[in-house]
Structure formats: structure tokens, C-alpha cells
Amino acid sequence: MxxxxxxxxxxxxxxxxxxxxxxxxxxxxxxxxSIRPFTKPTGEKEEKFPIEWAFACTNKDVKVTxxxxxxxxxxxxxLLDTNRYLAGEHEKSGDIVETQWDxxxxxxxxxxxxxxxxxxxxxxxxxxxxxxxxxxxxxEETILASSERNDVSxxxxxxxxxxxxxxxxxxxxxxxVQGILLDKTKSDVTGIxxxxxxxxxxxxxxxxxxxxxxxxxxxPKTYGKLELEDVIKLGGIGWEVIExxxx
Amino acid sequence: MxxxxxxxxxxxxxxxxxxxxxxxxxxxxxxxxSIRPFTKPTGEKEEKFPIEWAFACTNKDVKVTxxxxxxxxxxxxxLLDTNRYLAGEHEKSGDIVETQWDxxxxxxxxxxxxxxxxxxxxxxxxxxxxxxxxxxxxxEETILASSERNDVSxxxxxxxxxxxxxxxxxxxxxxxVQGILLDKTKSDVTGIxxxxxxxxxxxxxxxxxxxxxxxxxxxPKTYGKLELEDVIKLGGIGWEVIExxxx
Numbered sequence: 078m079x080x081x082x083x084x085x086x087x088x089x090x091x092x093x094x095x096x097x098x099x100x101x102x103x104x105x106x107x108x109x110x111s112i113r114p115f116t117k118p119t120g121e122k123e124e125k126f127p128i129e130w131a132f133a134c135t136n137k138d139v140k141v142t143x144x145x146x147x148x149x150x151x152x153x154x155x156l157l158d159t160n161r162y163l164a165g166e167h168e169k170s171g172d173i174v175e176t177q178w179d180x181x182x183x184x185x186x187x188x189x190x191x192x193x194x195x196x197x198x199x200x201x202x203x204x205x206x207x208x209x210x211x212x213x214x215x216x217e218e219t220i221l222a223s224s225e226r227n228d229v230s231x232x233x234x235x236x237x238x239x240x241x242x243x244x245x246x247x248x249x250x251x252x253x254v255q256g257i258l259l260d261k262t263k264s265d266v267t268g269i270x271x272x273x274x275x276x277x278x279x280x281x282x283x284x285x286x287x288x289x290x291x292x293x294x295x296x297p298k299t300y301g302k303l304e305l306e307d308v309i310k311l312g313g314i315g316w317e318v319i320e321x322x323x324x
Numbered sequence: 325m326x327x328x329x330x331x332x333x334x335x336x337x338x339x340x341x342x343x344x345x346x347x348x349x350x351x352x353x354x355x356x357x358s359i360r361p362f363t364k365p366t367g368e369k370e371e372k373f374p375i376e377w378a379f380a381c382t383n384k385d386v387k388v389t390x391x392x393x394x395x396x397x398x399x400x401x402x403l404l405d406t407n408r409y410l411a412g413e414h415e416k417s418g419d420i421v422e423t424q425w426d427x428x429x430x431x432x433x434x435x436x437x438x439x440x441x442x443x444x445x446x447x448x449x450x451x452x453x454x455x456x457x458x459x460x461x462x463x464e465e466t467i468l469a470s471s472e473r474n475d476v477s478x479x480x481x482x483x484x485x486x487x488x489x490x491x492x493x494x495x496x497x498x499x500x501v502q503g504i505l506l507d508k509t510k511s512d513v514t515g516i517x518x519x520x521x522x523x524x525x526x527x528x529x530x531x532x533x534x535x536x537x538x539x540x541x542x543x544p545k546t547y548g549k550l551e552l553e554d555v556i557k558l559g560g561i562g563w564e565v566i567e568x569x570x571x
Contacts, residue, residue: 083467085332085432086454093452095430116429182363183342185332205340207333209456217459218467220330 078224079105079213079232079250079322082186084113086207093205097129098286100273101208102248102255105232106320107136110248110255112273114287126266128289133157133246133257135236135319138169147180157246157257165264167244172197184221185209213251216277216284227251232322233300238308238315245270247316249300252276254283256296258314272296325471326352326460326479326497326569329433331360333454340452344376345533347520348455349495349502352479353567354383357495357502359520361534373513375536380404380493380504382483382566385416394427404493404504412511414491419444431468432456460498463524463531474498479569480547485555485562492517494563496547499523501530503543505561519543 084099101111110133118127132155142150153174155161161170176190186208191201210221214230221227230251237245237258247256252275260268270290274283280301295312303309305321331346348358357380365374379402389397400421402408408417423437433455438448457468461477468474477498484492484505494503499522507515517537521530527548542559550556552568 085430085456093434093454095428095432098430116431181342183332183345184363185342187340207340207454209332212464215464217462217469220465220467222464 078228079103079230080227081211081213081250081253082208083211083218084206085185085209086205088205089202099129100211100253100255102213102250102253104136104234104248104250104320105322106234107139107141108234108246108248108320109134109139110246110257112255112257112271112287114271114273114289126269126289128159128269128271131157131159131257131269131271133248135234135246144177149178151176151178157244157259159257159259159269162259162264162269163266167259167261167264213253216252216275232320233303233318234320235297235303235309235316236319238317240314243295243314245314245316247272247296254300258290258292258295260292267291270295325475326350326477327474328458328460328497328500329455330458330465331453332432332456333452335452336449346376347458347500347502349460349497349500351383351481351495351497351567352569353481354386354388355481355493355495355567356381356386357493357504359502359504359518359534361518361520361536373516373536375406375516375518378404378406378504378516378518380495382481382493391424396425398423398425404491404506406504406506406516409506409511409516410513414506414508414511460500463499463522479567480550480565481567482544482550482556482563483566485564487561490561492561492563494519494543501547505537505539505542507539514538517542 080103082101086095097113097115099113103109112131113129115127118124134156138154138156140152176188179187188206191203193201212219212221212226233249235247237243242262245258254274256272258270270292272293273287277284281299295314297309303318307318309316327350329348333342344360344362346360350356359378360376362374365371381403385401385403387399423435426434435453438450440448459466459468459473480496482494484490489509492505501521503519505517517539519540520534524531528546542561544556550565552565554565556563
């Protein structure tokens with residue numbers, strides 16, 4: 078089923094906090110995107126690029142293993158990754174990030190794992206992220222009462238066609254659109270475009286929640302009448318519909 | 325302003341989890357009530373009494389000290405306390421629980437403190453609770469977008485009149501009613517009644533969210549037309565309106 082998860086806590090070592098309004102969208106077929114804008118960017122670096130991190134994966138880039146009725150393992154080989162991009166690496170690194178996801182009785186989901194920012198042979202850093210599932214069919218941030226509510230929501234995924242210049246992914250779950258577009262000819266923040274929209278009223282009537290970067294006009298404006306394998310040409314980019322569950 | 329906080333995390337020592345749907349209501353004048361029902365009661369004890377804890381305080385029982393723009397101290401001397409009640413103590417203990425509340429940039433609030441279940445001279449147990457403010461004017465659990473949304477919501481508090489038998493408090497914030505009623509002639513779970521209602525449609529059209537105990541019929545059925553110092557007589561109980569901000 079499509080889902081929309083809001084992060085409520087980020088813990089590194091013992092320090093817990095949440096400075097962002099982070100949404101992760103997971104499509105019906107298992108593609109995913111996570112966009113993590115700071116609420117109150119502080120300091121020159123954050124003001125210049127007010128995004129803690131953004132990444133996207135197709136379902137080929139995430140290996141999901143069920144551990145129990147309430148627990149699963151997810152191994153990520155990030156397809157798009159703003160941190161890697163800003164380090165000048167525009168191809169998948171092959172560094173797998175292993176995470177475990179435990180669903181609590183209250184419905185919240187605790188993700189935990191270890192990252193190795195200094196290499197797998199060096200000491201890792203433990204992290205925890207707590208996720209609140211939202212009802213993606215409602216434009217106001219509403220806590221998911223029953224997963225059946227999201228079952229009937231649309232799930233649409235668009236991927237940029239092969240290009241020397243552009244690499245992007247957009248996921249629509251319910252009323253929420255999230256997209257990342259990277260300009261592979263660059264490796265600084267000017268090459269990163271990020272969009273989060275919410276459909277507030279009638280179909281394709283969107284309000285922007287996050288608009289970051291110089292090329293957000295290259296994201297499609299409408300998602301209401303797409304079919305699988307459609308290609309939307311826009312500003313030199315071809316966006317191909319790789320998943321389309323229209324409800 | 326009235327508020328409705330939903331707990332998303334409870335951590336004792338290093339172990340984090342959330343097994344309840346806990347709401348804490350805080351009235352405009354600073355009276356408060358917290359009701360913590362298990363989502364999936366497990367084992368004989370929880371099935372018999374599926375409430376982790378419930379407590380209530382008037383504003384005289386909580387000392388609030390501002391530490392900074394985003395941080396405050398709250399010292400609780402619980403007025404009603406199901407744990408203390410079940411231990412056979414029906415009067416305030418005078419044991420102050422000191423807590424600190426830090427508001428994060430995302431709007432979530434981290435409460436942390438130390439409790440001394442074995443006495444203040446013994447080692448304490450550190451705890452953390454993470455709170456998500458909800459929009460109390462909406463019947464579906466909706467994350468609070470702006471505190472101004474709750475500013476315009478009603479805030480009503482009822483307290484039992486002096487009685488040898490009954491001790492109770494009810495708080496209405498927006499569409500949410502929470503109440504605790506204790507029978508002081510008992511000291512087991514049969515003497516505890518707990519109610520949580522949400523007004524789903526027109527005024528005083530409620531759906532029950534939590535109904536626990538033998539005396540929930542002694543809670544008022546309507547809250548729409550109250551005035552300060554009104555007394556509602558019901559099944560031998562006098563409920564006095566001690567706060568009334570009707571919007």
C-alpha cells in the first residue's frame with residue numbers, strides 16, 4: 078500500500094531532536110523518497126541549503142526482509158542522495174545502509190541502524206528515527222487511523238529518462254507529491270531541486286510545501302490523468318511514469 | 325491556550341516504546357489531565373485494567389517555571405493518580421515529580437525527568453516522553469499546524485464537589501473530553517472510572533474513545549451550554565464548572 082511517514086524524532090548517539098518536517102513517501106510497488114527540510118534553518122550553511130537530506134530509491138535499490146509480523150529489515154543502496162551528490166559522486170556508491178523497522182502497538186515505527194560516515198572499517202554511528210504514519214488522503218497532517226485508509230489512495234511514480242544531465246524521481250502517494258531532480262553536470266546546491274506539494278482541493282490543485290532549487294519548474298504540474306509508461310516532456314527532461322495506481 | 329498533546333514515545337532508561345494512545349489535555353487556565361490506555365492490553369493485569377496510568381491536576385497542583393523561550397519546568401503534585409489510588413493512598417502524597425519540557429523546532433515537545441519509585445533516598449529512574457501537539461478543534465487526530473488554531477478552541481473544566489466518596493476532574497479542550505472519577509471508598513480498579521470522548525459532529529454529539537470502569541454513566545453527557553460555577557448533579561455527584569471558556 079502507498080504510505081506517507083512523518084518523522085517525529087531523530088537520534089544520533091544519545092541526543093534526540095527533530096529539527097525538520099521530514100516526510101518519507103513509499104509507493105505501492107516499494108519505490109521511496111524522503112525529503113527533510115529544516116523548520117528553522119540556522120547558520121550560513123543551512124540558510125543556503127535548508128535541507129538536512131533528501132534521497133530516493135526505486136524498489137530495486139531497497140532490499141526488504143520480513144523479520145516478524147511487526148519487524149522488517151531494509152537495506153538501502155541510495156539511487157539519489159543529496160549528501161553523496163554534494164560530495165561530487167553522482168553514481169550509486171554500493172555502500173549499503175542496513176536498517177531495522179519495528180512497528181509499535183501505537184502504530185509508530187522505530188527505524189534504527191548504524192551508519193559509517195568514515196568507512197565500514199571505522200567505528201559506526203548508531204541512529205534512531207521514529208516515524209508517524211499519516212493519512213495520505215487528507216491534506217492536513219492527519220495521523221493514520223487504519224492502514225486501510227491509505228490502501229485506497231493513488232500511488233504514482235515518475236523517473237527521468239536516461240540523460241547525461243538529469244536524474245530525478247517523483248512519488249505521488251494520495252494527495253502528497255515529493256520529487257528530487259539532480260543536475261549531474263554540477264555537484265553543488267545549485268544542482269539540486271526539491272519539491273513537496275499537497276493537493277488541497279480539486280484534482281491537481283496543489284499548494285507548495287517545499288520548493289528548493291533552480292529547476293522546480295521542470296517538475297510536472299499535474300498528476301491526475303497519467304498512465305503507465307506515459308512520458309511527460311518538460312524543459313528538456315522526459316519524466317516516465319514507472320508506476321501508476323490511480324484510484 | 326487549551327491544548328491536546330498525544331504521546332508518541334515513552335522511554336525508561338534506554339528502552340523506547342509507545343504501547344498506548346495517550347492524550348494529555350491542558351486547559352486554558354492550566355488544569356491538566358492525562359489518560360493512557362494500552363492499545364493492545366497483554367496479560368491478565370492489563371486485560372483487567374487496560375490503562376497504563378491516568379492522572380489529573382488543577383493548576384494549583386502544578387508549578388510551572390519558564391526556563392527559556394523553548395523550555396519550561398513543571399513540578400507535579402498529582403491530585404488524582406491511578407497508581408497512588410491503587411496503592412490505597414487517596415490523598416495527595418506531597419511527592420513532587422519534577423519535569424522539564426523542551427519544545428523542538430518541529431513543534432514536538434520532549435518531557436524528561438527522574439522518578440523515584442523506591443523513595444527519594446534511593447536511586448531514581450530517568451524517563452523521557454515525546455509529545456505531539458494535536459489540533460483539538462478537529463475530530464480526526466490532526467497534527468497542530470499553528471498554536472493559533474487551538475487558541476480559539478473552548479476550554480472547560482469540571483471538578484467534583486467535596487465528598488467523602490467521589491473525587492473527579494473533567495477537562496474539555498476543543499472537541500475532546502477527558503475525565504477521571506475515583507470512588508474513595510475503594511482502592512482497586514473497580515473504583516476507577518475513565519472517559520475520553522470526541523465530538524464528531526454537531527455540538528454534544530460524542531463518540532467514545534475510552535470508556536473504563538463502572539461509573540462512566542456519572543460523567544455529564546453534554547458540555548455545550550455550561551457556565552462558570554454551574555453544578556451538574558448526576559448519580560449522587562455534583563460536578564462544578566471551575567473553568568469555562570466557551571468559544
